[in-house]
Amino acid sequence: MSFGRRSPDGNVIYTFTLDNYTRLFGYSTNCPDGQASCYDPLYVNILGRSLSLAFNTTLFVITLAYPLAYFIARAHPKQRNMYLFMVLIPLWTNFVIRVYAWMMLLRKEGAINIILGWIMNLLHIPFTPLEMLYTPGAVLVGMVYEFLPFMILPIYTSLEKIDVSLYEAAADLGANAVKTFLRVTLPLSMPGVVAGTILVFIPVMGTFIVSDILGGRQVILVGNLIQRQFLDARDPTFGSAASLILMIMTLVVTYFYTRKFGFGEEIVVA
Amino acid sequence: MNPFRRSPFVIVATILVYIFLYAPIIGLVLYSFNASRANVTFEGFIPAYSQNVVMDGSLVKSSPCGPFHWYCELAKNGDVAEAAGNTLTIALVATIISTVIGTMAALALQRYNFKMKPFSQLSLYIPIVIPEIVMGIGVLTLFSQFFGWVNEAFNLVGDGRLSLGIATVTMSHIAFMVPFVTLVVQARLQGFDKSYEEAAMDLGANEWATFRRVTFPMILPGIMSGALLAFTLSLDDFVITFFTNGPGSTTLPIYVYGLLRRIITPQVNALSTVWILVVFMAVLLLQILQNRDSKQHL
Numbered sequence: 001m002s003f004g005r006r007s008p009d010g011n012v013i014y015t016f017t018l019d020n021y022t023r024l025f026g027y028s029t030n031c032p033d034g035q036a037s038c039y040d041p042l043y044v045n046i047l048g049r050s051l052s053l054a055f056n057t058t059l060f061v062i063t064l065a066y067p068l069a070y071f072i073a074r075a076h077p078k079q080r081n082m083y084l085f086m087v088l089i090p091l092w093t094n095f096v097i098r099v100y101a102w103m104m105l106l107r108k109e110g111a112i113n114i115i116l117g118w119i120m121n122l123l124h125i126p127f128t129p130l131e132m133l134y135t136p137g138a139v140l141v142g143m144v145y146e147f148l149p150f151m152i153l154p155i156y157t158s159l160e161k162i163d164v165s166l167y168e169a170a171a172d173l174g175a176n177a178v179k180t181f182l183r184v185t186l187p188l189s190m191p192g193v194v195a196g197t198i199l200v201f202i203p204v205m206g207t208f209i210v211s212d213i214l215g216g217r218q219v220i221l222v223g224n225l226i227q228r229q230f231l232d233a234r235d236p237t238f239g240s241a242a243s244l245i246l247m248i249m250t251l252v253v254t255y256f257y258t259r260k261f262g263f264g265e266e267i268v269v270a
Numbered sequence: 271m272n273p274f275r276r277s278p279f280v281i282v283a284t285i286l287v288y289i290f291l292y293a294p295i296i297g298l299v300l301y302s303f304n305a306s307r308a309n310v311t312f313e314g315f316i317p318a319y320s321q322n323v324v325m326d327g328s329l330v331k332s333s334p335c336g337p338f339h340w341y342c343e344l345a346k347n348g349d350v351a352e353a354a355g356n357t358l359t360i361a362l363v364a365t366i367i368s369t370v371i372g373t374m375a376a377l378a379l380q381r382y383n384f385k386m387k388p389f390s391q392l393s394l395y396i397p398i399v400i401p402e403i404v405m406g407i408g409v410l411t412l413f414s415q416f417f418g419w420v421n422e423a424f425n426l427v428g429d430g431r432l433s434l435g436i437a438t439v440t441m442s443h444i445a446f447m448v449p450f451v452t453l454v455v456q457a458r459l460q461g462f463d464k465s466y467e468e469a470a471m472d473l474g475a476n477e478w479a480t481f482r483r484v485t486f487p488m489i490l491p492g493i494m495s496g497a498l499l500a501f502t503l504s505l506d507d508f509v510i511t512f513f514t515n516g517p518g519s520t521t522l523p524i525y526v527y528g529l530l531r532r533i534i535t536p537q538v539n540a541l542s543t544v545w546i547l548v549v550f551m552a553v554l555l556l557q558i559l560q561n562r563d564s565k566q567h568l
Contacts (some may be wrong), residue, residue, distance in 0.1 A: 067287065068284050097546075107310070148287075208509075
């Protein structure tokens with residue numbers, strides 16, 4: 001369908017044309033200065049923005065998830081279940097509801113601005129509430145929040161499998177805490193990190209709710225583009241082309257990533 | 271070296287991450303008691319009980335339910351009840367069907383060698399490695415094309431036309447849940463000792479009796495956890511439902527999303543709070559059941 005054309009009344013005409021793809025990569029016939037064609041980076045920018053957001057989200061999520069997973073894996077076995085349970089509760093709360101919670105926090109009148117206001121008041125610094133909602137930062141925070149548990153669980157699974165005697169051996173051989181972590185813990189937990197990255201990176205690439213609600217019209221991602229082509233603009237051929245590109249992008253990234261680090265079997269466990 | 275030793279850095283980071291995980295939820299619950307209908311700032315709890323709802327501008331002064339005003343409003347909201355009913359119906363039907371199909375697929379992949387086996391195994395990972403939105407538009411396209419042809423071929427008009435609704439949502443859910451169930455049941459089958467089945471056959475049980483009396487009870491925990499995963503995936507699903515639902519098949523996530531794009535009253539918070547409580551109870555119950563189960567096996 002992505003090779004087809006849109007008829008004036010919104011139906012799909014099945015031909016073979018690459019128009020949708022050239023349009024996606026910047027070829028435009030809708031030029032300001034009367035030229036027949038020109039370069040319009042609109043859609044290329046959307047693709048790039050989605051990719052960089054997915055990379056940043058994954059990095060932040062790993063940074064936040066690792067210490068927590070490490071803490072749970074090192075906790076007393078009887079307490080581990082309780083800590084895991086506490087990670088599961090936000091995960092099982094509906095996706096849409098979690099975005100809504102952040103919308104309330106990030107608003108100009110929201111809790112974050114109120115708390116910042118108190119602190120600034122105590123320090124006698126003049127404070128004007130920050131405009132946080134409908135910015136790229138808000139979308140990043142929302143994405144990190146949504147997908148954090150998907151990283152904690154696989155990292156925990158692989159950390160928990162590590163034999164305690166390995167730490168003792170490392171200590172006996174004279175490694176300090178940092179060295180033990182870098183040479184023993186981190187390499188052995190890589191399968192968990194890989195699995196978590198796959199579980200985070202791919203959905204972030206395709207999600208449109210977070211950017212829709214926390215990003216407003218400012219932050220448009222591939223997901224929003226596809227959704228609009230299908231439901232508002234009624235050009236499913238262009239939407240199909242965009243989703244094919246999205247699929248190829250995630251598959252390519254996953255392929256190279258797993259080839260470098262191996263495929264995490266922890267995916268199934270999570 | 272004490273294996274349970276944790277550095278202060280890890281402890282502080284853990285506390286911060288837990289705060290990050292829970293702060294939004296606590297805020298959400300707090301605002302469900304908001305006296306302000308506009309729900310922009312927190313204007314305190316609703317102070318008093320009274321026969322009728324008393325409003326002052328957008329502030330609720332008193333209500334028959336007192337601070338729980340928004341929960342009572344929620345209970346009276348017919349749209350919410352309908353959406354909740356749809357959500358549960360779809361989740362139940364889709365879970366049962368996908369669990370049966372998924373279990374059969376797992377057994378087939380475990381026992382038989384066939385030409386397409388590597389391909390079938392690999393295709394189980396499709397819902398994991400392909401963004402959900404691609405699946406969503408995929409099924410949407412499939413349904414709308416197919417329905418278009420059928421409606422044209424049989425000259426269906428008006429209410430007789432095939433259109434998107436509960437059936438399409440359920441079918442799409444089954445399609446994306448089957449691989450997850452299969453993977454979970456497969457993980458359980460991996461440790462399955464075939465000699466039990468052989469023993470049953472030697473003792474004269476036919477294939478069906480062997481399955482029913484030996485294999486099935488042994489893999490039941492795997493099937494149950496697969497079913498549970500499927501059920502939660504279905505309850506929680508937004509993207510695929512978003513593309514395949516039609517008039518009358520709104521589910522709770524779709525309903526909440528619709529509200530977020532229009533007016534938001536504390537009712538949305540009340541709905542979210544109830545949801546969180548239900549999930550909390552379900553996870554707690556599950557943990558207790560699992561603990562009891564594992565103790566029995568010891």
